[in-house]
Amino acid sequence: MKVITVTTTLLLCLASPLFAQSGELQLHPKNPHYFLYRHQPAILVGSGEHYGAVVDLDFDHKTYLQALAKDSLNITWLFTGAYVEKPGDFGIQKNTLAPAKGRLTMPWKRSSTPSYALGGNKFDLTQWKAANSTQL
Numbered sequence: 001m002k003v004i005t006v007t008t009t010l011l012l013c014l015a016s017p018l019f020a021q022s023g024e025l026q027l028h029p030k031n032p033h034y035f036l037y038r039h040q041p042a043i044l045v046g047s048g049e050h051y052g053a054v055v056d057l058d059f060d061h062k063t064y065l066q067a068l069a070k071d072s073l074n075i076t077w078l079f080t081g082a083y084v085e086k087p088g089d090f091g092i093q094k095n096t097l098a099p100a101k102g103r104l105t106m107p108w109k110r111s112s113t114p115s116y117a118l119g120g121n122k123f124d125l126t127q128w129k130a131a132n133s134t135q136l
Contacts, residue, residue, distance in 0.1 A: 046075035052096030054078055057103040059096050082106065082125075086118060 025042065028034040035042045046068075053059045068076060085098040092098070099105075104118065111124040 044075040046073050046077070047071075050076070050096050051078065052084070052099065055084055055104055055106060056096045056099040057105050058100060082108075082123070084118065 025035055025037050028036050028041070035044065050059065050064060053061065053064065064076075068074075083097075084104060085092075085095060087095065087098045087100065089095065089098055101119065106123055107129055108123040108125055109127040109129045110116075110121040113122045114120075116122045
C-alpha cells in the first residue's frame with residue numbers, strides 16, 4: 001500500500017472540515033490516522049504517478065484511469081504546477097512532464113512578452129485561459 005506523505009496528510013487535515021460538509025473524504029473523527037468516504041471507512045491505495053498528465057495534451061487520460069480502476073487503485077499523484085521539462089531531460093523517453101513541441105497546455109493565457117524558456121510567449125499568471133481554448 002502506498003504511504004501517504006506528510007504533506008498530503010496535512011492537506012487532508014486542513015481540508016477535512018470542507019470534506020465533512022459535503023459527505024466526501026474526511027479524517028475519521030475517532031482516529032485521525034484513518035479516513036471516511038461517504039461516512040464509511042476508506043483506505044487510499046495507489047501506485048505510481050503521472051506528474052505531467054495535466055500539462056501534456058498527448059497523455060492518454062482514459063487508458064490511465066481505466067488501468068487504475070482495473071487494479072482497484074483509488075488515488076494518483078498529479079503535478080499541477082507550472083514546472084515542465086524539455087524532451088530528453090534526465091534521459092527520460094516519452095516523459096509526460098516534457099510534452100512534445102506544441103503539445104503543452106497550461107491554465108493561463110499567454111502574455112505578449114516573448115522568451116518563455118520552452119518557446120513562445122511567457123504565460124500571464126494573472127489571467128486564466130478559457131476552458132475550451134486550444135491556445136498552447
